Amino acid sequence: MRFDGLGKTLLKIAFLSLLGAGAVWWAALAGMVGDWKVIPFPILGAAGIAYLLLSPRAYPLRYLAPGLFFLVVMVLVPVVYNVYISFTNYSTGHILSKEQAIEVLTSKEIPSSPPVRYPFVAYGTPDYLHVIVLSTPEGTLFVTPRGELAAPEAYEIIDADGDGIPEEVDGYRSLDTRTFLRAHYAAVQRIRVPWKEGWLRLATLREFGYFIPRYRYDPARDALVDQRTGKVYYAGPDRFVAEDGEALDPGWVRWVGLANYLRFIREPRFHRAFGRVFAWNIVWAVLSVVLSFALGLALAILLNDRHLRFRRLYRSLLIVPYAIPAFISVLIWKGFFNTNVGLFNQVLQSWLGSSLRVPWLDDPFWARFSLIFTNIWLTYPYMMLVSLGALQAIPGELYEAAAIDGAGPWQRFTRITFPLLMVSIAPLLIGSFSFNFNNFTIIWLMTQGGPVVEIGSQAGATDILLSYAYKLAFYGARGNEYSMAAVFGVIVFAIVAVISGISFTHTKALEEVSRGL
Amino acid sequence: MRRLMLAVALLVLGALAFAAEPGKILIWADDTRAPVFEALGKAYTEATGIPVEVVEVGFNEIRGQFTTAAPAGEGPDIIIGAHDWVGELAANGLLAELVLPEELKAKFDAVALQAFTYGALYGLPYAREGVALVYNKALLPEVPATFEELIEFARQFTDPTVPQYGFAVQNPDPYHEFPFLSAFGGYIFGVDEEGKLNPCDIGLDSPGAIEGAEYLDALFEEGILAAGMGWDIWTGLFAEGRIAAVITGPWAIGIAKGAGIDVGVAPIPPMKGHTPKPFVGVQGVMVSAFSPNLPLVEDFLYNYFATKEAQLKMYERDPRIPAFIPAYEEVADDPILRGFAESIANGVPMPNIPEMASVWGAWSDAMAAIGNQELEPASALKQAADAIREVLGCK
Numbered sequence: 001m002r003f004d005g006l007g008k009t010l011l012k013i014a015f016l017s018l019l020g021a022g023a024v025w026w027a028a029l030a031g032m033v034g035d036w037k038v039i040p041f042p043i044l045g046a047a048g049i050a051y052l053l054l055s056p057r058a059y060p061l062r063y064l065a066p067g068l069f070f071l072v073v074m075v076l077v078p079v080v081y082n083v084y085i086s087f088t089n090y091s092t093g094h095i096l097s098k099e100q101a102i103e104v105l106t107s108k109e110i111p112s113s114p115p116v117r118y119p120f121v122a123y124g125t126p127d128y129l130h131v132i133v134l135s136t137p138e139g140t141l142f143v144t145p146r147g148e149l150a151a152p153e154a155y156e157i158i159d160a161d162g163d164g165i166p167e168e169v170d171g172y173r174s175l176d177t178r179t180f181l182r183a184h185y186a187a188v189q190r191i192r193v194p195w196k197e198g199w200l201r202l203a204t205l206r207e208f209g210y211f212i213p214r215y216r217y218d219p220a221r222d223a224l225v226d227q228r229t230g231k232v233y234y235a236g237p238d239r240f241v242a243e244d245g246e247a248l249d250p251g252w253v254r255w256v257g258l259a260n261y262l263r264f265i266r267e268p269r270f271h272r273a274f275g276r277v278f279a280w281n282i283v284w285a286v287l288s289v290v291l292s293f294a295l296g297l298a299l300a301i302l303l304n305d306r307h308l309r310f311r312r313l314y315r316s317l318l319i320v321p322y323a324i325p326a327f328i329s330v331l332i333w334k335g336f337f338n339t340n341v342g343l344f345n346q347v348l349q350s351w352l353g354s355s356l357r358v359p360w361l362d363d364p365f366w367a368r369f370s371l372i373f374t375n376i377w378l379t380y381p382y383m384m385l386v387s388l389g390a391l392q393a394i395p396g397e398l399y400e401a402a403a404i405d406g407a408g409p410w411q412r413f414t415r416i417t418f419p420l421l422m423v424s425i426a427p428l429l430i431g432s433f434s435f436n437f438n439n440f441t442i443i444w445l446m447t448q449g450g451p452v453v454e455i456g457s458q459a460g461a462t463d464i465l466l467s468y469a470y471k472l473a474f475y476g477a478r479g480n481e482y483s484m485a486a487v488f489g490v491i492v493f494a495i496v497a498v499i500s501g502i503s504f505t506h507t508k509a510l511e512e513v514s515r516g517l
Numbered sequence: 518m519r520r521l522m523l524a525v526a527l528l529v530l531g532a533l534a535f536a537a538e539p540g541k542i543l544i545w546a547d548d549t550r551a552p553v554f555e556a557l558g559k560a561y562t563e564a565t566g567i568p569v570e571v572v573e574v575g576f577n578e579i580r581g582q583f584t585t586a587a588p589a590g591e592g593p594d595i596i597i598g599a600h601d602w603v604g605e606l607a608a609n610g611l612l613a614e615l616v617l618p619e620e621l622k623a624k625f626d627a628v629a630l631q632a633f634t635y636g637a638l639y640g641l642p643y644a645r646e647g648v649a650l651v652y653n654k655a656l657l658p659e660v661p662a663t664f665e666e667l668i669e670f671a672r673q674f675t676d677p678t679v680p681q682y683g684f685a686v687q688n689p690d691p692y693h694e695f696p697f698l699s700a701f702g703g704y705i706f707g708v709d710e711e712g713k714l715n716p717c718d719i720g721l722d723s724p725g726a727i728e729g730a731e732y733l734d735a736l737f738e739e740g741i742l743a744a745g746m747g748w749d750i751w752t753g754l755f756a757e758g759r760i761a762a763v764i765t766g767p768w769a770i771g772i773a774k775g776a777g778i779d780v781g782v783a784p785i786p787p788m789k790g791h792t793p794k795p796f797v798g799v800q801g802v803m804v805s806a807f808s809p810n811l812p813l814v815e816d817f818l819y820n821y822f823a824t825k826e827a828q829l830k831m832y833e834r835d836p837r838i839p840a841f842i843p844a845y846e847e848v849a850d851d852p853i854l855r856g857f858a859e860s861i862a863n864g865v866p867m868p869n870i871p872e873m874a875s876v877w878g879a880w881s882d883a884m885a886a887i888g889n890q891e892l893e894p895a896s897a898l899k900q901a902a903d904a905i906r907e908v909l910g911c912k
Binding site for chain 1: 744
């Protein structure tokens with residue numbers, strides 16, 4: 001026993017030492033690349049794990065911590081981030097910070113045609129860059145490693161062959177291109193040597209180029225000045241705008257408070273469809289759950305009957321829809337439902353004449369019907385399986401007692417089977433409701449929210465809130481309207497949270513039933 | 518906040534090594550193109566000593582991940598992508614402008630370069646593609662000289678009860694139906710005096726677009742075209758030899774050939790004497806505005822990527838029509854490739870401005886309503902154009 005304890009302690013210490021070393025290394029690495037915000041994470045993480053393993057009081061936490069960690073990373077962080085985005089203007093043209101937008105705009109250059117290029121030679125060693133010498137038509141330029149022009153007199157030059165390109169400067173020999181790139185590229189690429197109206201910078205592997213910036217930033221006015229036209233673009237709330245209204249891309253991200261929520265209320269194109277989508281969303285989730293549960297339960301009761309022959313065979317066959325990946329079966333159903341060449345219409349036509357064509361996916365009512373039908377097919381095996389399990393948990397004596405009391409099959413079902421079943425199955429139904437409320441996959445694969453209700457409205461007849469939000473996020477006005485989609489995300493989250501909350505309170509009442517037994 | 522979130526996400530994924538750093542070229546390419554860049558990168562490293570790293574990213578992931586990663590300084594130097602990403606990425610400030618040497622510019626297909634232009638050149642094209650008339654030679658030995666003759670043939674051949682169709686077009690699908698609209702002068706965005714696309718000049722309800730849609734509508738009404746003919750359905754029928762001719766792109770050739778169909782490719786015949794103009798899509802490479810390696814990247818792209826040998830390697834790996842003319846000339850004797858090339862020679866680049874994102878949905882709705890005979894073309898297109906004007910705030 002004592003050895004075991006000692007071994008365990010040693011192992012623990014070894015593990016924690018490695019962990020600590022790893023955390024310090026990680027933090028140091030982050031510090032080296034300048035990511036200061038990252039540093040606390042490995043340090044706090046390692047400290048937290050050490051506390052969990054060493055403190056006896058934290059013993060129960062050891063088992064909860066991994067779950068809690070992933071809860072935070074996979075659930076809480078995205079929720080918080082989504083809420084945060086809904087208070088910003090994050091969308092196409094507004095994804096950078098203001099500093100980055102200014103940096104991008106002021107680093108734009110006016111291309112000179114033909115390009116002005118000056119060959120250069122660098123002098124130094126692989127560890128030290130002494131000077132860069134540019135040959136220009138106006139003479140030789142000496143550029144220090146810090147990007148300043150220096151007087152040629154300051155250098156001692158040896159140019160034995162007299163071609164204007166020194167062999168040695170201050171005793172340093174010229175570097176070949178390969179060595180220069182490997183050793184000094186990172187520093188030299190940053191250099192902008194002020195020159196005439198613009199700057200000189202590294203343009204190719206062997207040349208500097210002369211460039212004129214397109215915009216200059218004037219911090220006093222918080223404005224950009226176009227160097228070709230003199231036009232001034234003043235910083236607006238989220239982008240630079242000239243007096244005539246012309247705006248520059250990119251703009252920047254900013255906090256807009258409740259503006260997106262107000263936009264949702266004010267702009268008809270967002271809320272016009274909301275009521276319709278929401279109503280269908282509820283109908284879709286409720287009918288999917290109720291009908292697939294009804295079918296699953298009916299089949300479970302049938303299969304639960306010991307007098308039924310080939311029970312195992314039926315059960316295996318009935319589970320098949322559950323075993324086929326939904327991605328495949330939904331696409332197959334979609335093919336069946338095709339109005340012109342689909343299986344259903346072909347069969348109907350051969351029975352009832354060729355004029356009959358049900359617009360399975362092309363008409364709002366039929367599209368909703370087809371979707372619910374397909375979803376029942378996909379989910380009833382799950383409902384059947386959980387019902388089978390729950391049925392077997394109901395004690396047989398209850399039925400015997402009921403039979404003696406003279407209860408018929410229907411009474412037995414409504415008074416015994418169903419209430420007792422709901423105790424264990426109601427939470428699953430609530431889960432299934434939440435899942436179907438956000439069942440983006442089947443909607444997207446089957447109809448992509450179609451058919452059309454109103455041309456140009458992003459919500460089709462079968463769009464649920466989530467697919468509507470997806471369309472807003474990725475097919476918005478100028479590409480992506482992440483912030484408006486996030487508003488929808490928050491609304492969906494609130495709705496599902498409220499419905500689930502109410503439902504769980506009500507299922508407590510069901511538990512009373514079993515306690516009464 | 519966002520930077521912090523991204524840092525956390527990247528640390529969790531251990532992806533720190535994938536960030537651009539000075540002195541090393543980092544490329545994001547999909548699994549089809551990555552091997553070519555790896556080979557080119559190796560050659561470049563041998564010649565210059567500059568390391569080139571290629572990270573495989575799914576084609577559909579590249580745009581989104583680049584949008585998140587580039588501003589945080591975690592993105593690559595070069596991405597592979599499609600020209601219709603250019604407007605959005607450039608509006609977001611993520612792309613570097615490229616200045617092509619004049620002698621190199623002349624070697625690229627002009628439409629392909631135009632496709633990557635959004636105020637300035639933001640990418641180097643390598644392949645172009647678009648739709649043409651793809652036909653089953655066993656059912657339609659020769660492409661008629663006019664579209665009206667093709668309709669006449671389809672009238673005889675089509676029988677939905679078999680089913681067999683003389684002519685098909687994927688629908689509702691604005692991309693494939695656009696040649697009908699463009700033939701009669703329809704357009705998406707008009708061009709302003711500087712040659713830039715004007716997002717408030719929406720041509721979906723222009724007289725030409727309506728005339729084209731009416732021409733198409735008549736085919737649906739007569740039953741020559743089947744409404745709701747999606748990709749899965751028509752490719753299945755075509756592979757069974759039940760469709761004689763279809764408007765589609767190079768991406769369908771593999772399926773047809775795999776089914777043993779002898780396919781021919783030709784430009785879409787003129788409709789009432791007007792030439793249909795399909796959308797041209799262009800694939801190419803773009804450079805991050807946050808790349809510290811612009812001089813290296815330009816050197817790599819202009820001297821190692823924009824060469825006949827490199828472009829032929831790209832073609833072998835991904836057989837689309839090369840945008841680099843010397844490479845195109847080398848492979849132009851392939852009849853299928855030539856058929857598509859001749860078709861898109863009439864074409865227009867698909868608009869690359871970010872406002873295009875708001876066009877697809879409304880336009881697709883209108884085309885569905887036309888195909889289903891729910892609305893007359895004029896009113897369907899008018900509604901779509903008005904909805905787009907509302908979203909874009911155009912009066």
